[in-house]
Amino acid sequence: MLTMKRHGKKDEGTGTSSYGLIDNLTMSYTGNQMKTITDAIADINLTASMDFKDYTKGTGVEYTYNKNGAMTKDLNKGISSITYNSLNLPQTVDIKNKTVEGRNEYTYSAAGVKLRAVQRWNPGYSTNPVIGSAVNVNALTETETTDYVGNIIYENDGLKRILVDGGYYQNGNYYFYIRDHLGNNRIVIDQYSDAVQSTQYYPFGNSFAESTNQTVQPYKYNDKELDTRNGLNMYDYSARWKYDWGFTTVDPLAERGYSWSPYAYCFNNPLMYIDPDGQWPSWGDVKSFAKGWAHGVVGHHPNKSMADQGYTTATVKPRKDNSPRETGDSGYEAGYFAGEITAVIAEMVVFGAAEGAVRAVVAEGTKQAGKQIAKEVVKKQAGKEAGKEIVNQVQQDGKRRKNRLPDVGQPNSVETNPSGTTKKKYGPDGNVQKEWNKGHPQDKKPNGQQDHVHDYKPNTNNPTGRGDRQPARTKYNNNDKRDFDLF
Structure with a gap:
């Protein structure tokens, strides 16, 4: 980029x-x-x-790295030093900029699970420093400690919150997330279905300025914790940290994708992919949301009036089940209600409903969605399925491969490969199965001059684990679904 x-x-x-x-x-x-x-x-x-x-x-x-390819300085944030443990996880972060002088300290288990985070800062700090200069450790007299004990979080030795699938418990109340197709927590509602936090995101995870009550809870983009200690503002993806558009360390599974920068986030396509743990992109949650959205829209009857279907301009009542509907998946449920509300609003606009009535539908629809999602997440089925997917992925990956040191050459850039020239389909093992290309110039073979597909034939003798790229062929006709996901 x-x-x-x-x-x-x-x-x-x-x-x-x-x-x-x-x-x-x-x-x-x-x-x-x-x-x-x-x-x-x-x-x-x-x-x-x-x-x-x-x-x-x-x-x-402004940015420096150690010999293992891990970022050690980010002067634009005022980070003068980042040290790492043997697992290549950040251990200390020194920050000194226009607003703060502080140090963040992190402790992990032998498996790399974060156990403790300590924020230390200088309460009498001058606001005119040399950006990124050494931190005066003796002046860091204020401290806040957060302990992570499984799904229970303590702050300064007191219970802060208990994480549950799809939400959390805090101060005697349950709170639930309303998510989008990427698993981003867009709205937090309490057990009475009242919104207590709303967050809108740019593609790579930064929040809009219109977002509200951002300190209520820190789990946001991709349901990852946004670490704001001393103005760090990075997402914790377990295996590594993510800043505005990429990661601070190389991908532990970088050997899977030689053509991609080991620092790139989700192939520079954050609208389609997510990265569950900082190791390799996935799009399972996206499919789940999209399926729910389609069912929510398709089940709506545009030829019937709102009254015939039980809708009014003041409330959204559950409609008759006119389309396939699944339960137990909070991503699907979020998509289902988003699709349903989309269909209702579209009809209201056609019928000339007032703006206030449309807003009422959106507000009530959000509340109804929250109630249904809360019911589903209590079943914990979504968490179980997500856990199975992660376990299966880990089993397929086997042992982590050695970190690949950064390439020396042109950086990965979304601008060097115009949109639509190449699409690839990846299998469960992360290797390419098919590749679609636009037609090449006339100096190429005839099959390559038109839009075409390359299949990848498995080759167990290939030490990289990748298959052999087959010659170009024309795509299957529209009645054959084998190439459907490429077009």
Whole structure:
């Protein structure tokens, strides 16, 4: 990735807000390691905004790495030092920028499970530092400690929250997540179906400035914990950390994809893929949500009035079950209600319903969705199925392969491969099964001059585990579903 632009809220006044370009970033690399990031837009000073802060604009190299390919400095965040344990997991992070001087300390089990996080900071800190300079450890007199004991989280020796499938328990109340197709926690509702937090995301996980009550709970993008200690603002993906658009260390399973940067997040396609644990992308949750959405829309009868189906402009009542519906999967349920509400709103617009009535449907529909999702997650079936998928993936992976050190050459960039020129289908083992390409110039073989498909034939003698790429062929006709997922 060479450039990135983000649009959003820039400031807010009494009753008015202005919107526009909040980030206009240009990246440079050494091989495939980030070297500098420059933002042509001034910093946005809104509480919920996660716009990029270019603290060291034009001062040279801003990111450094150790010999294992792990990031050790990020001067744009004011990170002067990151140390790692033997599992290549961050152990200490020193941060010194315009707003904070502090150190984060992390403790893990032998299996790499996070057990404790300690935030230390200087309460009397000056706001005019040398960005990224050494932290005065003796001045870090304030401390907050978080302990992770399975699904139970303690803060300063007191119970903070208990995580459950699809939500959490805190201070005598249950809270549930309403998620999108990527498993992002978009809305948190309490046991009375009232919204207590809402978060809207840019594709790579940064939140919109319009997001509300962001300190209520930290599990957000992909249901991962957003670590905000001392302004770190990175997502913990277990095997490694993710910052704005990529990871801070190389992929433990980097040998699977030689053509991709070991720092790239989800093949630079965060709208289609997720990364369950920081090791390899998956799109299982996306399929689940999409299936639910389709069932929610298809079951709606556009030729019948809202009254005939039990709908009013003030509430969304459960309709008769006119389409296939599954239970036990919170991702499917979220998609189902999203599709159902989409169909209702579309009909209301056609019938000329007032804006206020449409908003009422959205609000009530969200509440009804929350109630149904809460019922489903209590069954814990979604958690069981997700656990099976992860266990199966681990069994297939076998032992972790040795971390591949970064390539020396052109960085991976979404701009070097125009959209639509190549699509690949991956099997359960992470290897390519099929590849679709647009037609090549006339100097190529006839089969390659038209849009075509390459199959990959398994080869047990190939030490990389990848199959042999077969010659080009035309795609199967539309009645043959074997190429359906490529077009």
